[in-house]
Amino acid sequence: MADPMRIRASITGDTAEVKVLMRHDMETGQRKDAGGKTIPAHFIKTLVAKVNDKVVLDANFGPSVSKDPFLSFKVKGAVKGDKVSVTWVDNAGETRTDESTIS
Amino acid sequence: MRILRFVCVALPLQAACALALAQSSATDEIAKYRQMLADGNPAELWEMRGEELWKKKAGPKNVSLERCDFGKGPGVLKGAYAELPRYFKDVGKVMDLEQRLVYCRMTLQGLSLADATKVPFGSTGKQSDIEALVAYITSESRGVAMAVSTNHPMEKQAYEAGRQLFFYRGGAHDFACATCHSASAQRIRLQELPNILDKANAQAAYTTWPAYRVSQGEVRTMQHRLYDCFRQQRFPEPLYASDAITAITMFLAKNANGGVYAGPALKR
Amino acid sequence: MNQQRRNIMRITSVLGAAFAAGLLKPADVFAAEWSQKVFDAKSLEAAVKELGGDKFTVSQDVTITGPDIAENGAVVPVSISSRAPNTDFMAILVEKNPSAMSASFNIPAGTEPAVTTRVKMGATSNVHALVRADGKWLVASKEIKVTLGGCGG
Numbered sequence: 001m002a003d004p005m006r007i008r009a010s011i012t013g014d015t016a017e018v019k020v021l022m023r024h025d026m027e028t029g030q031r032k033d034a035g036g037k038t039i040p041a042h043f044i045k046t047l048v049a050k051v052n053d054k055v056v057l058d059a060n061f062g063p064s065v066s067k068d069p070f071l072s073f074k075v076k077g078a079v080k081g082d083k084v085s086v087t088w089v090d091n092a093g094e095t096r097t098d099e100s101t102i103s
Numbered sequence: 104m105r106i107l108r109f110v111c112v113a114l115p116l117q118a119a120c121a122l123a124l125a126q127s128s129a130t131d132e133i134a135k136y137r138q139m140l141a142d143g144n145p146a147e148l149w150e151m152r153g154e155e156l157w158k159k160k161a162g163p164k165n166v167s168l169e170r171c172d173f174g175k176g177p178g179v180l181k182g183a184y185a186e187l188p189r190y191f192k193d194v195g196k197v198m199d200l201e202q203r204l205v206y207c208r209m210t211l212q213g214l215s216l217a218d219a220t221k222v223p224f225g226s227t228g229k230q231s232d233i234e235a236l237v238a239y240i241t242s243e244s245r246g247v248a249m250a251v252s253t254n255h256p257m258e259k260q261a262y263e264a265g266r267q268l269f270f271y272r273g274g275a276h277d278f279a280c281a282t283c284h285s286a287s288a289q290r291i292r293l294q295e296l297p298n299i300l301d302k303a304n305a306q307a308a309y310t311t312w313p314a315y316r317v318s319q320g321e322v323r324t325m326q327h328r329l330y331d332c333f334r335q336q337r338f339p340e341p342l343y344a345s346d347a348i349t350a351i352t353m354f355l356a357k358n359a360n361g362g363v364y365a366g367p368a369l370k371r
Numbered sequence: 372m373n374q375q376r377r378n379i380m381r382i383t384s385v386l387g388a389a390f391a392a393g394l395l396k397p398a399d400v401f402a403a404e405w406s407q408k409v410f411d412a413k414s415l416e417a418a419v420k421e422l423g424g425d426k427f428t429v430s431q432d433v434t435i436t437g438p439d440i441a442e443n444g445a446v447v448p449v450s451i452s453s454r455a456p457n458t459d460f461m462a463i464l465v466e467k468n469p470s471a472m473s474a475s476f477n478i479p480a481g482t483e484p485a486v487t488t489r490v491k492m493g494a495t496s497n498v499h500a501l502v503r504a505d506g507k508w509l510v511a512s513k514e515i516k517v518t519l520g521g522c523g524g
Contacts, residue, residue: 003148003152004148004151005148006147006148006151015483019142019143021143021144021145021147021148022148023145023148023152025227025228025320027227028491030469039227045405046405054479054481055479056479056481056482057476057477057478057479057482057486058476058477058479059474059475059476059477059486060405060406060409060410060474060475060476061473061474062410062470062472062473062474064465064468064470064472064473064490064491065473065474065488065489065490065491066445066446066447066488066489066490066491067145067320067445067446068145068148068315068320069488069489070143070145070448070487070488070489071486071487071488072142072143072486072487072488073476073482073483073485073486073487074482074483074485075481075482075483076481076482076483077481129440129518132438132439132440133438133440133442133518135438135439136438136440136441136442136448137442139437139438139448140446140448140489292518293442293518317442317443317445317446318443318445320445371442371443
């Protein structure tokens, strides 16, 4: 199972700022290992973020997103206590979902 | 930096000043780059995994690491890294963090030496449990001032051995640590070289390891930093968790005393 | 184990079971279509065409922020934002990368048209923020230099 993300969400006024750190190799498929063999592409393709089950961000990533991706975005109208959930799916079909509470 | 700008304006040394200013503004820009990355350090993911490994029952004895004593008592992690390396009575020698961690994995959990030192440096597809544990353990010293003691005779001895190794020239290039790290304001290309003999430099350098190294995509510990220095000096590869590395670490850590520990950090 | 971790594991295992049973393909449940053509596009112009647009204009309403110099091209922080009304799509492209498109974002109503992430840059290049607002394609660009450092402290 993929390693957990770290999700931090905090309110300023009526806007929640969400910051996500994901553990993923994001291999481009262009690198070669010490033996000269190409390391296969392995990267997050899609990411969906929800606040209380409403989709607030829907992203497509390519392999040029950095390893261990960081993402931050802002949602209006959220309140303290709302639930944020983030799901990613990679090109191998692996997936990970984590949640956090807006503080 | 400000003095440099003043001088360059006041005196007609155009070309040299332009070059110096270009270099100093490149340094400023890189400082800005580092600042932009400060929020959201992937090292946090290693800290999370390290905390799980710390609490997880493992090894033939099926025990967690939670009773491991890093010098402040069994299971006391707060501020422990800020006092390492140190003398441990139960083994009669000075140990750094990783030697002590290996010791606990063997004695508390029953792992063999081979298993306890397996994969000390992670790579793509091969995570290092050691790097995760070190990230967690050191994070518990964040905000604590370095306070390494050399009161015990063996601690003094380790510091002295470290100092001698720091100045020891060898390898194909006849380099010592001191070749790069004993003068201020030096750099290799755009990488500043901390002067370990200068208090402020030594503090800034030591208190920011381990770090998530962007160029490696992994959290790298002091063991890896020194292993990599040896490689760059064209020295033979040091054994993982050897006493020589501990001695050098002792020299670096004690020189950084008073500096507030700020790791795990983020580096190029 | 605390409740949050139990929730995480429950969600992940439910989804995992659904995927394993073939009831849901991960791409079905979530997310906009991931297009190989878009991610293979070699330039900003080609990417816009693949996205269904035809021309784009440089706009003051779009902002791209990033360092002037990145110490390591593997991790370059980039923030993009738009104050053009009805922004519903944003993307980051790195002109000189083998494939220009780095990441794209659908912005639903209620989400600020502003995202920050980190991208890989193979070499010094222009980095573009591409935005669709009211059906029009808008762009802002910034050059980011990629250096080679020394030995890595």
